[in-house]
Amino acid sequence: MTAGTTPGTAPGTIRVAIADDQDLVRSGVRAILETEPDLVVVGEAADGQEAVALVAREHPDVLLLDVRMPLRDGLSAAQEIVAAHPGTAVLVLTTFDLDEYVHAALLAGAAGFLLKDMPGEEIVDAVRRTGRGADAVLAPAVIHRLVERFTARTRVAPDRLEQLTARELDVLRLVAEGLSNAEIAGRLYVAETTVKTHVARLLMKLGLRDRLQAAVLAHETGLVGR
Structure with missing residues (x-):
């Protein structure tokens, strides 16, 4: 796990952590976020267990969390993080055609979810809105397709x-x-x-x-x- 605090962080800066088992995804998301002056990445995790430890140590404002990861899945980690660290908003980062855990993650208290192929500016906007305490991130096209898919079986x-x-x-x-x-x-x-x-x-x-x-x-x- 790569993690580290950021001494002297400017007031108003949103502290973000990234949890994904794919190195390329983590590095890509980090690169997108670090181009923004008000966003700082305070750490990375490669599985759910590392994500829980990372949040406990760094207390980020926002955690970008994959669902399917080794050792401990993102859903289980999200449930613990939401309960134990209310100051950290969890944004699920998922691949659309997979991850039927997304519905359960939302019910567990995740602040929203993003798709891995979303444009970088949309990811930045979602992180910024969530980090500043705005309403939960609801991407209309994603919400409609995912929610309808998962709730069709549970009326x-x-x-x-x-x-x-x-x-x-x-x-x-x-x-x-x-x-x-x-x-x-x-x-x-x-x-x-x-x-x-x-x-x-x-x-x-x-x-x-x-x-x-x-x-x-x-x-x-x-x-x-x-």
Whole structure:
């Protein structure tokens, strides 16, 4: 494992760790991130066990985590990291046609997921948004294809949504489509603070952790994709 702290890191810098069993993937992602002045890579891990140790030692703001790795898979590592280190946001880094663990990783509390063949600027944007505490990363095209693929086999009774108001259902649909609070506000002609309130209330009512879980539930219940 290659790891190291970065003395004198400037305020506002986002500290990132990378966990992937492929050297080329780690070096490629590192090269992309290190071109950005506000991002610094504090360490790398080649398997899930190393990833857990790396986060415990370096406390990065964001961990880019592969799913399929030797010794310990990324899903198991993500569950432990999310529970033990709430200050570290986990972004799953996956290959689209593989990794059926992605759905479970989102439910375990991952902040989002990226595809290994995404353009570098999209990876940088996702890391930056997550590191600054923005809403969970929801790439619409990826969310739609992955979530529909995995939830088609696990439909949930739609009556779970009966406790939501009509407006909260509208907001949930748009969250599941991958829209940000600002975009939802524009679509519904309301203030962004109003959208934030609706999102917080529907998450509380449904007992969900974040927007990603809400998106998954919207597909599982058939609210989206009917």
